[in-house]
Amino acid sequence: MYSDKCSASYGFSVFTISGFSVQDLDKYGINIYPNPTSGRLNVDLINSVENASYRIISISGKVIDEDSLSNTKNIINLSSVHKGLYFIELKINRQIVVSRIIIE
Numbered sequence: 001m002y003s004d005k006c007s008a009s010y011g012f013s014v015f016t017i018s019g020f021s022v023q024d025l026d027k028y029g030i031n032i033y034p035n036p037t038s039g040r041l042n043v044d045l046i047n048s049v050e051n052a053s054y055r056i057i058s059i060s061g062k063v064i065d066e067d068s069l070s071n072t073k074n075i076i077n078l079s080s081v082h083k084g085l086y087f088i089e090l091k092i093n094r095q096i097v098v099s100r101i102i103i104e
Contacts, residue, residue: 054067054089058086
C-alpha cells in the first residue's frame with residue numbers, strides 16, 4: 001500500500017519572530033543589534049547556553065553564513081555580505097528562533 005504522507009519529529013520547537021520587535025526577542029532572552037547593520041551584528045544571549053548556533057539565510061533560502069554561538073555576547077561579521085534583507089536563525093537549547101535583519 002502506497003502513502004504519500006510522511007511525518008518526522010526532530011525534538012525541537014520552532015518560533016518565528018515576525019518583524020523587528022525587540023520585545024519579542026527579549027521574551028526569548030535574545031538581543032540582536034544593530035538592525036539594520038552595516039556589517040557587524042551583535043547577538044547577545046541573556047542566559048548562558050550550550051549548543052547554540054546561528055545561520056544567516058538570504059530571502060531566496062541560501063545559507064550565507066553559519067557558526068556556533070560560544071558566549072553570551074557574540075559578534076557576527078557580515079561586512080562581505082551584499083546589502084539586503086536576510087533572516088537570522090538561532091538554534092538555542094533545542095528551540096529555533098528566526099528574525100529578519102537588514103544589511104545596509
